[in-house]
Every structure is written in structure tokens, then in C-alpha cells.
Amino acid sequence: MSLVFGVWLGGSTALAAPLDEALKPLPGTPVLDAARVELGRRLFNETRLSINNTLSCASCHRLAKGGADDKPFSLGFDGKPVALNTPTVFNASLNFKQFWNARADTLEAQIEQVVTSPVEMGNTWPTVVATLSAAPEYQRAFTQAYPDGVTAANVQNALATYERTLLAPNSRFDQYLLGNTDILSYDEKQGYLRFKEYGCIACHQGVNIGGNMYQKFGVLGDYFKDRGNPVDADLGRYLVTLDEEDRHVFKVPSLRNVAVTAPYFHDASAKTLDEAIDVMFKYQLGRTPSADDKARIALFLKTLTGEWEGKPL
Numbered sequence: 001m002s003l004v005f006g007v008w009l010g011g012s013t014a015l016a017a018p019l020d021e022a023l024k025p026l027p028g029t030p031v032l033d034a035a036r037v038e039l040g041r042r043l044f045n046e047t048r049l050s051i052n053n054t055l056s057c058a059s060c061h062r063l064a065k066g067g068a069d070d071k072p073f074s075l076g077f078d079g080k081p082v083a084l085n086t087p088t089v090f091n092a093s094l095n096f097k098q099f100w101n102a103r104a105d106t107l108e109a110q111i112e113q114v115v116t117s118p119v120e121m122g123n124t125w126p127t128v129v130a131t132l133s134a135a136p137e138y139q140r141a142f143t144q145a146y147p148d149g150v151t152a153a154n155v156q157n158a159l160a161t162y163e164r165t166l167l168a169p170n171s172r173f174d175q176y177l178l179g180n181t182d183i184l185s186y187d188e189k190q191g192y193l194r195f196k197e198y199g200c201i202a203c204h205q206g207v208n209i210g211g212n213m214y215q216k217f218g219v220l221g222d223y224f225k226d227r228g229n230p231v232d233a234d235l236g237r238y239l240v241t242l243d244e245e246d247r248h249v250f251k252v253p254s255l256r257n258v259a260v261t262a263p264y265f266h267d268a269s270a271k272t273l274d275e276a277i278d279v280m281f282k283y284q285l286g287r288t289p290s291a292d293d294k295a296r297i298a299l300f301l302k303t304l305t306g307e308w309e310g311k312p313l
Contacts (some may be wrong), residue, residue, distance in 0.1 A: 018178050022196075024207045025174035026091065026256070026306065029167050035145040040162025042141070043155060048131050050077045050121040057114075057159065061089040066260035066313050067166065072268035077122045083233040085268040088261050090308065091254055093164040095211035100233075100266045102214065102251040103240045107160035112152075125152040168257055168306030168313055176303070184303060191300030194293045199285055203252045209304065210254040217248050217265075220286030223279070224248060227269060234267065259302040260313050273298055 044057045060074035067090035073081035098110035115121045132138040133150045146154045175183045206212040237246035263271050270276035
């Protein structure tokens, strides 16, 4: 089935132009410098970015696992778990900030901090530059992609350029938004309707269905008191701003590919999608959905799973 001049062909019905909805389909993959994209892809899988040559970006952002990790907390270079659940790298370029506490404005800044983090890669940029400069294959690749060769800024830019290609479009919901209204079942469409009616869309909005605003975790209930065992990571943006109003405030995560990126939340406390929906209703909406409404919302969320290299995640 294909979309030609705003009409879907190959299905049972010719369908109209894109729907006028608050949520929009993902954009196409940007056309970027091919040499830099390929260099970034190699660096994404390069364990020499970590201090002891054991950890790459791909070690925690597993593209075959929805761009996240299947562990509650990824392991750093020293084999110890990090403090926060790993977000997906897919569609990260569409977020307005990076990290749960939104401390980085750009992908380049996010990469800079991960490489030097004492609990993640534990490296320094002079060491990274020296290591890559000593490898003839990287000398050639950087010279081809950047006039000034191997520099910290160029490593960060190459990785960020590759990550900007890591979009997961063509979810069934994207196809629905593009006019193929028959692709969703009645219950999935009702789930989308309930998603809007209950107010989930107030925070999970925009092209990334999240990732474009801050919100307190526990608007209508004390999530952290009920969960117990508070840790510094629970403070969210307060650790960045030291503003009391930012206590327990986080970047709203994207819901794209949410069905394949369990466990959920910064603390990985929800093991399943159903658990995550329960938490959101209790602490963010202060409401109790009917069993049918909850089931239909879960069905809708599963339509948000996109494709990578032509295959569903």
C-alpha cells in the first residue's frame, strides 16, 4: 500500500489526505552528510569510547531492543548499574532536551556528558581523541568527514549526526494519521479517543508524543512516598536548577515505541505497560479508568511502534 497524491492505493478503500489531528506523524529521515553518518554509526558501536574499552553507546541503547535497554538499569564501564533507566535513542533528536532531568540542550551535549560520566563510560575527551587518532581507520574516516580531523567536537557531531537518522517512522498510528483510517481497529481508535478524553495528551503531545515539556511525577498523589526508598535520582530537575519547584520534575518521555521499551519511568518501577498505565492514572490524572478504557488505551499505545530499517521494532 502506498500514498500517492494524498490517496492510499492498494487497500480496500481510497483514503483522503492526512487527518487534522493534534498529533502528527514522524517526519522522514533527514538527508545528512553520508560520511559523517557512517562515521557516527561506527562510533556508536565503538567500545574504545569507554575508559576500559568495554562499553559503547550500543551497549545500552540496543537498536534491536527498541533503542533502550532490557535491563532496569544499564551497567556502566565498571559493571555497576547506573542511577536511571536508559531512555530510547530512537526519535531522541525530536526531544526538546536530553536526559530525564533535561540537563542537555543538544545531542552533542548529551554525548559529551555520557562519555565523561564516572558511572557510564568514565573517559576523558583527550583520551578519546588520542585513542581514535592512533587508529589509522579512524584517521582516514575523520579526515574524509571533517577538515580538522579527530577532535572532541567532531566525535560528538558524528555521533549526533548518526543519532539524527535514528527515527522509527511508519507506525500503524502514523499510517492512520496519514489517512489510512482502516489500519486501526475499532478498539484501537477508541483507545486513542480515551487517551485524549482522559487528558493523557496534555503532556504526551507533539510529533514525539512527549519529549517536549516538563512535568512533576506525582501531580495528584505522592508517588515517591508511596514507592518508598527515595534516592537522589528521584529529584529530577532539582539536581540541575536547585529550584524547589523542580523537585521530582522530569522531561515527559516520548510514548513512541513504548510497547517495546519496558521497563518504564526513570526508576524502572513499572515492569509492564499495564503497570505504567495504572501509575499514570493514579498519580498524574487522579482518575480510575474502566477496565475497557484501560485495555483500549493499551491497544492504542501499541500502535505507536515504528519501524527501523524497514522492519517493526
